[in-house]
Amino acid sequence: MIVEARGVSRSYGSTPALREANLSVAAGEVVAIMGPSGSGKSTLLHCLAGIFTPDSGEVWFDGRRLDTLDDGRRSELRRTAFGFVFQFGQLVPELTAADNVMLPLLLGRTRRRHAERRAAEWLERLELADLGGRRTGELSGGQAQRVAIARALVTRPRVVFADEPTGALDTLTGEHVMDLLVGLAREEGATVVVVTHDARVAACADREVVVRDGRVSDPYTTGAAR
């Protein structure tokens, strides 16, 4: 398993968001986390990605305990081993598409010329070769999400975490964005964990789990569906 949550609980004040949640994701797998609003699915993703620390339980990444690492080492892991795609891209609107894609490389001290070349390659793979010089604030929602995918994959992450990556897009644009995300992640051998409430998005994954009231239900391991 490359990513694993073992009995993870997390509360916001007195409100429990996750209750002893378990999830194992194999390397190269694409897994969708589904569930109603407020069920805890985004909290689970944030715990798996080392953004949140669980109140109890364990989070493992590639044979290493993630939740007990100090902030610095977790940040480094997020920068080097993980890629992120969020619902609204979270791009820097004043920067160009190419600068946004380069950003994680420059933060990782890649030389600028090399970073420029890598960013250009990834923009081309995301069918954005002509838009590299455009500020991301001027792009359409679908174009901005494709820039976000390029930024997530440019560091060759082991795992891409995506939180409602098509939530703000129409059906056709959303499908295109998901096809690119999943297709390119597979080409790169990256694992994808995607949170979504959309069955069409989840259908792009190898399997789905459902979070209800902070607990994970996995029909493929409980045997209910086989």
Next chain:
Amino acid sequence: MTVPLALLGLLEREPSHGYDLKRDYDAFFGRGRPLPFGQVYSTLGRLARDGKVTGQSEPGDGPDRKRYAITPLGRQEVATWLAEPVAAEPYLQTVLFTKVVLALMLGRDAAGYLDAQRATHMRRMRELTEVRRGGSLTDALLADHAMFHLEADLRWIDVTQARLGALAEMVRAS
């Protein structure tokens, strides 16, 4: 296909006359399409012939004074049917609804059934996604049509899952 199993399920709840079965079927599953008496009795006749119900004649007036009871074979058939997800196809509303209500009525695992059904639907969604990606535009449009219908079922499954407690109370109270 659903009517014999729904009648069997109602009989598992308690032995009944044909008239009472029709009344309960219409109340829970008829939805404006009441079951003709003729179909009730012909179905019960076939179920009796196949050993899934027994009919005990009772003295009295009226066209049918038989009291029907489910047999172990009939009970087994209901159990198998309620545990099995339906093949993921459009227009399943009637059968999905019937299974959930009967499962609640008989104290079976309705939530487990909904989870299994959800997984079956999602598996079909994945197959159709592959068709959409790899097929011609016509194939993709046909796959889209099927997926939008399955999506509607999936939304219904989620909403029903969330309302299962209230539905169980309603079914047990009626």
